[in-house]
Amino acid sequence: MEAxxxxxxxxxxxxxxxxxxxxxxxxxxxxxxxxxPALNARGKMLLLKEVMDGKIELNDELIETLFQxxxxxxxxxxxxxxxxxxxxxxxxxxxxxHIGSCHPAFKGMNEVLKSHTNIYxxxxxxxxxxxxxxxxxxxxxIGCVGSYREDESTMSTLDLLDRLNVDYTLIDEACCSxxxxxxxxxxxxxxxxxNIENILGTDAKIVITECPYCFRTFNNKPQYAALRENxxxxxxxxxxxxxxxxxxxxxxxxxxxxxxxxxxxxGIYEEPREIIRKIASDFVEMPHHHVDALCCGAGGGxxxxxxxxxxxxxRRRLEEAEEIGAEVILTECNSCVHNLSNAKLRKQKFKIYxxxxxxxxxxEEA
Amino acid sequence: MEIQGYNMPDELYYEENHFWVRDDGDxxxxxxxxxxxxxxxxxxxxxxxxEGKALKVGKKFAKVESGKWLGKVxxxxxxxxxxxxxxxxTDPGLINEDCYGxxxxxxxxxxxxxxxxxxxxxxxxxxxxxxxxxxxYSKE
Numbered sequence: 320m321e322a323x324x325x326x327x328x329x330x331x332x333x334x335x336x337x338x339x340x341x342x343x344x345x346x347x348x349x350x351x352x353x354x355x356p357a358l359n360a361r362g363k364m365l366l367l368k369e370v371m372d373g374k375i376e377l378n379d380e381l382i383e384t385l386f387q388x389x390x391x392x393x394x395x396x397x398x399x400x401x402x403x404x405x406x407x408x409x410x411x412x413x414x415x416x417h418i419g420s421c422h423p424a425f426k427g428m429n430e431v432l433k434s435h436t437n438i439y440x441x442x443x444x445x446x447x448x449x450x451x452x453x454x455x456x457x458x459x460x461i462g463c464v465g466s467y468r469e470d471e472s473t474m475s476t477l478d479l480l481d482r483l484n485v486d487y488t489l490i491d492e493a494c495c496s497x498x499x500x501x502x503x504x505x506x507x508x509x510x511x512x513x514n515i516e517n518i519l520g521t522d523a524k525i526v527i528t529e530c531p532y533c534f535r536t537f538n539n540k541p542q543y544a545a546l547r548e549n550x551x552x553x554x555x556x557x558x559x560x561x562x563x564x565x566x567x568x569x570x571x572x573x574x575x576x577x578x579x580x581x582x583x584x585x586g587i588y589e590e591p592r593e594i595i596r597k598i599a600s601d602f603v604e605m606p607h608h609h610v611d612a613l614c615c616g617a618g619g620g621x622x623x624x625x626x627x628x629x630x631x632x633x634r635r636r637l638e639e640a641e642e643i644g645a646e647v648i649l650t651e652c653n654s655c656v657h658n659l660s661n662a663k664l665r666k667q668k669f670k671i672y673x674x675x676x677x678x679x680x681x682x683e684e685a
Numbered sequence: 686m687e688i689q690g691y692n693m694p695d696e697l698y699y700e701e702n703h704f705w706v707r708d709d710g711d712x713x714x715x716x717x718x719x720x721x722x723x724x725x726x727x728x729x730x731x732x733x734x735x736e737g738k739a740l741k742v743g744k745k746f747a748k749v750e751s752g753k754w755l756g757k758v759x760x761x762x763x764x765x766x767x768x769x770x771x772x773x774x775t776d777p778g779l780i781n782e783d784c785y786g787x788x789x790x791x792x793x794x795x796x797x798x799x800x801x802x803x804x805x806x807x808x809x810x811x812x813x814x815x816x817x818x819x820x821x822y823s824k825e
Contacts, residue, residue, distance in 0.1 A: 424752060439755070468755060626729035626752050661730040661750065664774060 324414040327371050330407045334371065336400040337364040343394035343404070348614040348632045349387055349621075357384050360394035360404040367411065377411070379420045385411050386422040387628070390501055390619035391579040396610050405619070409501055416503035424624035425502035432507050436493040437463045438623075445470045447477055447489060455488035458523045460514075460537075460553075462530030463494050464653035469673075472656060476529055476556070476675040482682055483563060487527065490517040495543075497536030502620040511542040519549060526553040529673060531580035531587075531652050555581065556675060557590040557651050565598055567681035573599040574645040576636065576659065577612035578652035591651050594674055598681060599647075605639040613639065615650075617658035633662030640669055649674045686808055688815045692719040694785060698804035699811060700761040703818075705785065706801055709792070712767060713801065716789045717749065717756075717780050720815060724822060725751040728777045731790060732758075733769040740764050740793060742800065747791070749780075760793070762800040768792035 322328045343360035344350050350359035357366065366384060369375045390405040398404070415421055431440045445466055459480065465473040480487055493510035500506055518526060526546070528534050537543045537553040546553065575595055581587045588609050595602050607613045616622070616632025637659060640648050648671045650656060659671045672680070686695050693699070698706040703721035707714045722728065732747040740746050740760035747758040770789050772779055780788035795801070805814050 623752055626727070630729065665733060665735075665771065 322371075324370070324377065324411075326367065326407060326410040326414050329410055330403075331371060333402050333407060334364050334367050337361060337368075337398075337402050338400050339365070340399060342397045342399060346393040346397050346611070348389055348391060348393070348616055348635070349628065351613075351635060352616075352628055352631045358387055360398070360402070363388065363404070363408065364402065367407070377415060377418060377420065382415070382420060382422050385415065386425065386502070387621060387625050388619050389579070389614050389616060389621045389629075389632070391614035392583040393579075393611075393614060396583060408619075412501070412503035421503050422620075422624045425504070425620055428502065428620070428623065429499060429504045432494055432496055432499065432510060436510065436513070437467060438494055438498065439463060439467045441467050444492075445473075447474060449477060449489050451489045451491055452517060452520060453488045454522050456486040456523055456525070457488075458490055458518050458521050458526045459487045460518075460526050460528040460530070460533055461489065461492060462528060462533045462653060464657055465529060466492065468657045469653040472653060472673050472676045473529075475679040476673065479675050479679040479682070482679070488521050488523070490514075490521065492517070495530075495533040495536040497532055497540060498620060500540070501618075506536070506540055506542045508542060511540075515543065515545045518546065518551060524551060526551060527556050527559050528553065529556045529651065529653060529675065531555060531578050531585065532654070535580060535584060555585070555587060555590070555651070557581070557587060557594060560675070561590040561593045565678050565682065567598055567678065567685050569599050569647070569677075569681055570601060571599070571646040572601045572603055572644055573647045573649060574603050574605050574640055574643060575608070576605070576615065576640075576648055576650040576655055577609060578650055578655045579612070579614050579618055581651055582612055583610060591649070591674055594678075595649060598678060603643050603645065605636075605643055605645075607639060615655045615658045617654045622654065622658055629658060630662045633658045634664075637662055637664075637667060641667060645669050647672065647677065649677055686811065688812055689819055691723065691815060691819075692785075693811050693815060695808055695811070697785075698761070698801045698806045699814070700759060700804055701814070702756070702759060704758060704761065704790075706761045706804055708798070708801060712792045712794050713762065713764075713798070714789050715761060715791045715793060717784050719784055720818065721756070722780050722784045722788075725749070725754050725756065726781075727751055728780045731773040731777045731780070733771065733774060734766060736766055736768060738766040740766055749790075758790070761804055762793065762795045763797065764793045764795040766791060767794045
């Protein structure tokens with residue numbers, strides 16, 4: 320019988336490979352919060368098998384299950400059968416959008432990006448008191464969350480780059496739109512083109528970004544191939560800063576939260592830690608770190624569509640920071656900073672920063 | 686008073702970004718009005734700064750967020766933040782359920798309580814302002 324959906328054509332074997340062992344359940348952040356077996360990878364694979372067998376329909380009733388996944392890839396890392404769950408989920412979401420079953424938040428996001436250059440439909444970008452689109456050695460690409468939700472952190476990162484005498488420029492940014500690929504749609508080609516033209520216009524050969532998702536999108540997606548063809552390298556800010564010296568130290572107990580998009584998805588674990596070890600004498604890992612790090616709950620569009628659960632997942636992550644007595648939680652992703660900060664309870668006295676923001680604060684105090 | 690489906694109590698004072706202020710004697714109580722909570726939809730986060738924070742009229746002192754909307758909260762008067770509604774930390778949806786009651790947000794000790802008279806107040810002024818905003822947001 321011919322497959323009805325693309326997810327089946329592409330991933331049938333993988334879905335059948337799931338042996339129902341449940342290793343994924345132990346590490347799934349959505350399951351960890353909700354304790355609902357249908358929401359972990361095993362539950363989702365079972366549902367998809369039922370769809371492939373014609374026992375249930377792919378329809379609106381499955382939106383809450385199949386769209387509630389942060390695509391953190393913890394399941395994949397722990398799957399003895401090698402099932403690439405995030406890729407399967409992304410494809411299923413595309414199939415669902417194709418048949419008209421989509422979470423309204425994601426449908427809205429796709430619509431917003433047809434008329435706006437950011438996912439929040441904001442009309443007035445922060446100017447960050449910097450000239451844009453000038454000729455420079457580097458482009459600093461902020462991303463939507465850094466521009467419109469964590470602008471204080473972004474301002475601090477830019478101040479740090481200035482302190483380090485980095486010759487950079489901002490550009491008139493558009494959303495990289497990579498997130499659309501996670502939530503059932505495709506990258507917006509117009510926005511990608513705008514970014515490519517604006518980056519090329521600066522003559523810079525290196526783009527620095529703090530956003531792991533923009534970093535992934537620019538480096539991996541065919542819509543941004545023109546950057547690679549023109550010899551433009553895109554680096555994460557932790558890669559850019561790791562060889563520099565900052566000449567500041569903190570004696571506070573510091574820990575590091577691995578963003579899923581930077582760690583499990585890009586394999587960048589050590590660069591942020593190399594930087595932290597230079598500035599912090601009391602660096603302690605949380606119980607889950609590196610490839611086992613707990614997701615903050617914001618990824619895969621979950622923050623937009625299931626905000627309460629997203630913040631609930633972040634609270635679970637913060638409990639680990641509390642457990643080790645951290646005074647400072649550092650990370651390298653504005654989405655993580657945003658979600659963790661929203662989740663922080665008043666009684667929790669630690670502070671949450673991007674590493675750049677924290678270094679800049681130390682330099683200011685020095 | 687109800688204005689096109691929005692409940693806007695007459696006795697309250699309103700800051701132009703749709704936060705209400707109530708005179709509670711020594712302190713002013715503040716929250717989000719019905720128009721704002723309906724526009725924002727499900728509130729998922731309310732920033733609750735530490736008590737003692739100095740507030741300067743017109744300056745941002747907190748943030749409120751729904752799924753895809755971020756609101757800035759501006760001080761309606763000069764003064765000091767003396768209390769926050771800690772229930773909102775784990776149940777921000779109280780604002781949607783009961784924006785003038787259990788969903789109150791902050792209490793402020795004003796430097797000069799007379800400054801509330803600079804806010805929007807009285808049935809005529811409130812109706813004019815809300816109708817203008819209904820029209821403004823219907824175009825967006």
